[in-house]
Amino acid sequence: MDLDKLRETAAEVAARDDVKYLIGWEKGSYGYRVAPAFAEDADGTADMIFSPLCTANLATYLTLVEKLPLPRGQEPDNRKVALMVKGCDSRAVAQLLVEKGIHRDEVVVIGCPCPGMVDPALLSEKYPETEEIAELKWSDDGFIIVRNGEETAVPREELLAEKCRLCRYPNPVVSDIMLDEPVESWEPAEDEEVTEIEGKEVEGRWDYWQQEFSNCIRCYSCRNVCPLCYCQDCILDRINPSWVFRSVNFSENTAFNIARAFHLAGRCIECGECERVCPANIPLGKINRKLAREVRDKYGFEPGLDPESEPFQASYKPDDPEDFIL
Amino acid sequence: MSANNEPNIVAFLCNWCSYAGADLAGTSRMQYPSNINVIRVMCTGRVNPLYVVNALQQGADGVLVSGCHPGDCHYMEGNYFARRRLGMLKDLLEYVGVDPRRFHMSWVSASEGHKWKEVVEKTVEDAREAGPFEGFRRRQIDW
Numbered sequence: 001m002d003l004d005k006l007r008e009t010a011a012e013v014a015a016r017d018d019v020k021y022l023i024g025w026e027k028g029s030y031g032y033r034v035a036p037a038f039a040e041d042a043d044g045t046a047d048m049i050f051s052p053l054c055t056a057n058l059a060t061y062l063t064l065v066e067k068l069p070l071p072r073g074q075e076p077d078n079r080k081v082a083l084m085v086k087g088c089d090s091r092a093v094a095q096l097l098v099e100k101g102i103h104r105d106e107v108v109v110i111g112c113p114c115p116g117m118v119d120p121a122l123l124s125e126k127y128p129e130t131e132e133i134a135e136l137k138w139s140d141d142g143f144i145i146v147r148n149g150e151e152t153a154v155p156r157e158e159l160l161a162e163k164c165r166l167c168r169y170p171n172p173v174v175s176d177i178m179l180d181e182p183v184e185s186w187e188p189a190e191d192e193e194v195t196e197i198e199g200k201e202v203e204g205r206w207d208y209w210q211q212e213f214s215n216c217i218r219c220y221s222c223r224n225v226c227p228l229c230y231c232q233d234c235i236l237d238r239i240n241p242s243w244v245f246r247s248v249n250f251s252e253n254t255a256f257n258i259a260r261a262f263h264l265a266g267r268c269i270e271c272g273e274c275e276r277v278c279p280a281n282i283p284l285g286k287i288n289r290k291l292a293r294e295v296r297d298k299y300g301f302e303p304g305l306d307p308e309s310e311p312f313q314a315s316y317k318p319d320d321p322e323d324f325i326l
Numbered sequence: 327m328s329a330n331n332e333p334n335i336v337a338f339l340c341n342w343c344s345y346a347g348a349d350l351a352g353t354s355r356m357q358y359p360s361n362i363n364v365i366r367v368m369c370t371g372r373v374n375p376l377y378v379v380n381a382l383q384q385g386a387d388g389v390l391v392s393g394c395h396p397g398d399c400h401y402m403e404g405n406y407f408a409r410r411r412l413g414m415l416k417d418l419l420e421y422v423g424v425d426p427r428r429f430h431m432s433w434v435s436a437s438e439g440h441k442w443k444e445v446v447e448k449t450v451e452d453a454r455e456a457g458p459f460e461g462f463r464r465r466q467i468d469w
Contacts, residue, residue, distance in 0.1 A: 197421065206423025206461065235376070243376055251464045255379050258418060262375055265414045287421070294417045299410070313414075316406035318396065324416050325409070326432035326445050 001050050001112065001138070006179055010045035013082045013108055013177070020079035022110075023058045024048040031129030032120060032136070036061065050084065050179070052118045052136045052143050055161065057271045058083045059092035062102050063230035082108035084179075086117075088163065090172035091269035091304030092227035097174070098304075099267075099311055101230055111175030113183040118143060119161040120276070126159070127152065162285065163272030165189040173305055193283070194290045209254070215280035216253040218246070222274035222284055223260060228267050235259065261287040266295045266312025269304040333387040333453035337362045337446075338373045340405070343394035346436035351443050358443040359450040362390070369393065371404025375415040378429060383464040388428045388453030392445065395433040405433070427452035428459060 014022040026037035026047045034053040038061075039045045062081060070076055085093060093109055096102045115138050123136075127145055135146040142156040164170075166189055171182040197205055220236060223229045235243045236256065244256045261284075268288040275285040295301050298321050301312050339345040345366050351358065367373055370393030378389045391412055399405045412431050420426045430452070432445045 202420070202423055202425050204423075205421065209422045210461070243380065245464070247465075249465055251383055251462055254422065254462060255376075255383055258379050258422060259376055262415060262418055265418070287418070290421050291414065291418060294414065298413075313407075313411055316403065316410050318406065320406070320409055321413065322396070322409055324413055324431065326430050326448060 001180055003049060006050055006112075007045055007048055009110065009177060009179060010039065010048050010082075010084070011042035013110065014039045014045050015042040016082075016108075018079050019082050019108060020077060022082040022084075022108075023061050024084045024110075025050060025054040025056065025058075027133050027135075030131055030133060032123060032134050048084075050112050052116070052138060052159075053120065053123075054086070055117045055120060055272075055276060057086075057089045057092060057225075057227055057273045059085065059089045059096065059227040060225055060273070062093070062096060062107065063227065078106075080106055080108050082110060084110045084112055085172050085175065086112055086114040087167065087170040087172055088114075088269055088271040089227075090174045091169060092271060094174045094307045095228055095267055095269055095304035096230075097307035098309055099228075101228075104307070108177070109172070109175045111172030111178045113171045113178070113180050114164075115170065115183050116156065116164040116167070116186075117161045118159040122161075123159055127154075161272065162275075163270055166191055166270070166289070169305075174307060191289055191293065193286055194293060197286060198290070209257075210250060212282050213253040213257055214250050216248070216257065216282055217280055218248050218253065218256060219279060221277045221279065225273045225277045226264070227271070227273070228264060228269070229260075257282075257284075257287070260284075261291060264288060265291045266299075266301060267303050268292055331454070331458075333361050333450055333458075334385060335362045335388045335390060335446075335449055335453055336381040336386040337364050337390040337392060337449075338367050338370070338377065339364055340370050340393035340400075341366055341368050342400040343398065343436050344392035344432075344434040344442065347392075347434040347438050347442045350436065350439035354439050356439055356443045358446045361450045361453075362446055369399065369401050369404035370408035370412075371399075371401065371406075373408060373412070375411050378412070378415060378419075382424070382428065382459065382462050385463065387456070387459045388430070388449055390430050390432065390445070390449045392432045392434050392442075395435055398435060424462070425456040425459075427456045 022039045024037050025034050028035045032053055036056055130147050137144040143154045145152045168188050170185050245252045272285055370391055373391055381389050393405045416429055430449050434442045
């Protein structure tokens with residue numbers, strides 16, 4: 001990806017009169033860190049990057065904005081928000097459009113075709129972080145790590161993130177501006193982790209998830225980072241009725257994780273953010289991917305592809321499978 | 327599950343079909359297990375999937391959701407939505423390790439008293455086979 005072209009385009013968009021701000025990525029404070037950047041004018045875009053470290057899904061920020069009541073006589077700021085998206089992020093935007101979470105006129109989508117991201121945890125484990133800001137680049141058959149002025153070439157399979165190995169849509173499905181030529185999509189890997197759990201006995205699955213869920217500290221990071229968890233009044237925050245108690249024990253943790261996963265059934269676009277931010281390293285992706293697989297195989301539905309489609313749980317087909325009904 | 331190993335089943339019945347069906351089974355003096363605790367809802371589409379999770383947390387060993395046959399819904403399409411949602415929920419519960427015998431869904435119309443009897447017998451039998459479900463109980467804390 002040509003960074004000069006990216007910054008030029010970003011500056012152009014951010015300088016537009018009808019754009020409130022542009023959301024992109026920039027280098028973080030040390031090591032492999034990459035931070036989201038908000039540019040209100042062309043100056044703010046000078047340091048923007050797009051590298052294999054840009055795992056963060058910026059579509060989250062579309063719905064995180066706090067909408068305070070306006071003082072009397074003040075006009076609302078109806079300008080657009082511009083954001084950079086990878087393939088998976090663009091599916092989040094498409095799903096938000098489906099659910100009327102945002103309106104098409106409210107966003108400018110800058111598409112970045114994505115050859116695959118690295119797994120940040122795996123990366124810092126194998127190639128320890130430095131105090132200096134390190135960089136990553138794509139090469140023809142892998143990644144190039146630039147640390148302390150040294151370049152290390154790494155094969156693609158070694159560091160590629162799980163979600164990217166399974167990725168089916170590396171190119172943005174919704175975009176106003178494309179920054180590059182579409183990348184050639186690769187053959188998605190078989191989702192063996194989910195198949196492995198499916199193959200276990202019921203008790204084995206229960207024990208496995210009991211172990212994982214008992215680590216949950218109920219920080220709700222997974223909910224907060226999710227681009228599609230945008231309810232103003234989340235059931236997890238409610239006191240009355242209290243759907244899930246706040247106590248951190250196995251029963252409530254399981255109920256919370258079931259509720260979270262279920263609310264994303266037929267909506268999750270598999271950007272893997274929940275799993276990345278989880279401080280307890282709960283493999284949330286395995287639940288989300290299982291539900292996505294069921295939705296795909298049984299109902300022939302894939303979320304986040306067509307902004308004109310109907311939401312999965314708010315629609316039905318008369319011939320939906322009903323083999324589970326007595 | 328009570329002391330004598332009888333399963334505790336929560337059943338969500340739709341007002342227009344299954345509740346009337348259960349009523350018919352009662353007025354026809356059909357004998358069926360009394361482990362069912364019926365909660366009447368106006369439509370299966372009204373059953374939030376978290377009701378099922380909550381019931382399992384609060385002491386149910388099995389949950390049954392029953393409504394009108396597809397196409398017969400009093401509200402035209404409520405049971406179609408329910409079928410989709412609760413079908414997904416059943417897959418999810420199975421995936422996290424809840425025994426699939428603990429959650430059932432059925433279509434019972436107002437005239438199917440006999441089918442209601444069969445459904446209840448099957449649900450109770452399944453829950454009894456699956457045994458008491460202690461792992462998921464909400465812990466009672468006395469402050």
